[in-house]
Amino acid sequence: MSNRGLVSIIVPCRDEERFLAACLDSIIANDYPKDKLEVFVVDGESRDASVVIAESYARRYPFIRVLQNPGKTAPAGLNRGLRCAEGDIVMRMDVHVSYPPHYISTLVDWLNRTGAGNVGGICITRPANDSAIARAIAIALAHPFGVGNSYFRIGTSEPRWVDTVPFGCYRSEVFRQVGLFDEELVRNQDDEFNLRLIKHGLGILLVPDVASYYYARESLSRLWRMYFQYGYFKPLVARKIGGVLTVRQLIPAAFASSLIVTGLPAAWFFPAAIASGLIILAYTLAIIACAARVVPRHGCKPALALAVVFPVLHLSYGFGYLKGIMDFLVFRNKSPTNAIKVPLSR
Template sequence: MATRLSRPRQWRHAESRRAVPARHHGARPGALAARVWTRLVIANHHPLVSIILPCRNEERYIGACLDSILATAYPLDRLEILVVDGMSEDRTRDIVARRADRHAAIRLLENRRRITPAALNMAIRAATGEIVVRMDAHVVYPREYLPGLVEALQASDADNVGGVIVTLPADGTAVARAIAVALSHPFGVGNAYFRIGVGAPRWVDSVPFGCFRREVFERIGLFDEELVRNQDDEFNLRLIKHGGRILLLPEVLSYYFARRWLRDVARMYYQYGYYKPLVAKKLDRVMTLRQLVPGLFLLSLAGTAALGPWFHAARVAGAAIAGSYVVAVLGCVAGAVRHTGWRCALALAAVFPTLHFSYGFGTFRGVLHHVLQPRRNRRDPAMIPLSR
C-alpha cells in the first residue's frame, strides 16, 4: 500500500528561515536589506529542490550521473542530492561517498530493503525541498535538464513534469546498440512518447523519473512498496485518478544507458510485465492499451497452438499471427540497416522478440499470481533478482 507523508517541521518553516537571515552585529541597515531582498528573489525563482536518486550496484554509471547533476545550471546552493544505496556489493557507495566529501549537497542514505520504492520513500521523507525530482543512476543529465523541469512545473498547472529519454547503448557491440534502438522504436515500446519523442509539449499518462511539488506526496501518498517494478506507473496513475496532470516536455532530454545483455533486458521486461497486473488490480484499471498487446499476442499464439491439433481454423489463425509478427520484425530490421548497419539490424531480430515475449510471459505470471491466486505465498520481492 502507498503510505502517507506527513509535512516535516523543517520544511514547513524552511522558507521563513532562508528568507530572513539573522542580523549581524554592526551590519548597515541598507546592506542587510539588500541581502534579505536578494535571498527573497533567489528563493522565489529558484526554490529548494530535493533530488532523490535510488541506486544499487551502479559503479559503472553513478559517478557520471552525479557529475552531470553537479554540473547543472541550477544553483547548487538550492539543491540537495539524496542518494539512496540498496546495499550495493560493488564500489557504488565508495564512489558516492567520495563525491559527498567534496560536495555538501550530496547525502548518502542506506536502503536495507534494497528495492526501489523503499529507496524513493526513504528519500522523500528525508527531503527538505519544496520540489522533489526523481532521477536514475543509469542516466546523465544536461545542464538545462533540471532548470527546464523546475521552470515548467512553476509555469504550468502540471503536478508532474518530465522529459524525453534518449537511449544510448551500454557499449559498442551490435547487441548493445540493438537494445538501445529497440527501446526507442515504436515496434519495441509502442507509443511510449517519453521514449520515442514528441514534437510539442503534451499531457501524458507517464513520464520518466518526474518533477513534483512536495505537496503531491502529502495529498496522494508515497510510492507503493509492494511494487518492485512499475512503482512509477502506479504512482502516476494514482495521481491522475486524484485529478493530477502529467506534462511531457520534448525539449528536456536525458541520456539513458540501456542494458548490455539480452538476458538483462529479458529479466527487466519480465518484471515489468509481472507487476503490471498488480498495478491494474490496485487501481481498478489498465493504464494503456499498449501494455496489453504483448500478453494478448502471446495468448493468441498459445491458444491457437493448443487448439491446432483439432481445429484447422486455429492452425490457420496461428500461422497468420506468427507470420505477421515475423514480417513486422523483418520489416523493422530492414528499415534499420541504413541507419545502424547490418550487424546491429540483425541483432534487432533477437531484441524485439526478447522484449515482447519476456513482457508477455511476465504478464501471464502476474495475472496468475496477483489476480487469480492472490493468497498464495509469494517470493519476497526483495529477493527477486533485479537487473540493477
C-alpha cells in the same frame, strides 16, 4: 535563478558502480544553484563499489548525502529519500541515466509555469556498449514497434499530457496529498503513483525541450529479466487502481496468449497450426520491415539483431504480464513471489 526554491533529488542505487559516477557528474554539472540543491544517493545494500563512489562524491560536494536503503528496492529507496527531503520540489533521477546541464532548471520552470502534478522530459536511449545486441536493444526501446506510443521513449515535438513520464519532477506537497510510492511495486511504482496524481486532478506533463540519456541493458538475459518484471507488476498496478492504465500494456500479453492458444494444440488441430503460423509470419514480416528501415542509420548488424531483441522484449513482458494475472488477479496473492523480488534500478 536566485529566487528558486530548494530542490531535493533522490537517486535510488544498487550495484551501479559502472554508471553512478557519470550520473552524479551530470547532476553536478547542472546549472541550478548548488546552494538550492540536496542530492540523496539511496543505496540498497550494494555488493559492488557503489557506496564507495557515492561517499567519495559526498565528501567533495556538501549537497550530496548517502542514505542506506535496507529495503533494497526502488520504491523503498525513493520513500527513504522523501522522508529526508526538505525541498519544495522533489526529483527522481536514476543511475542508468545522464542529464543535460539545463535539465533541473527546465523541469522546475515547467512545473512552476503549468501547475502540473509531475513534469518530465523525453528519454533518449543509448546502448550500454558497442555490441550489435546492445545497439539493437537501444533501438528497440525507442521504436514504436518495441514500445508502442510511449511518447517519452519515441519522442514528441510539443508538450503533451500523458499517463507517465520518467524521472519525475514533483512539488513535495503532492506526496502529502496522495501518499508515497507503493513499496510492493518493485517495478512500475512510478506508473501507479502517476495514476494517483491523475485521480487527484493533477496532470502529468511531458515536455520536448529537455531530454535525459538512458543507458539500456546490454544483454538479452538482462532485457528479458527487466521486461518480465515490468509485465509482471502491471496486473498488480491494475488491481490497486481498479483498471488498466493504457491499452498498449495489453498488446504483448495478447501476443503471448495467442502463441499459447494456437501453439499448444497445433500438433493435432490443423486450424490452430494455420493460425499459429499466420501469427508468427505476420510478426516476422513486421520485424523485417522495421529492420529494413533501421539499416541506413544503424547498419546491418544491429538491424539483424532486432530479429532476436524484439521477441525477447515483447515475450518477456507478455509472459510476465500473464504470470502477474495469475498471481495477482486469479489467485489474489497479496505480494510478489520471492522469485520476482529483484534489483531496484531501471
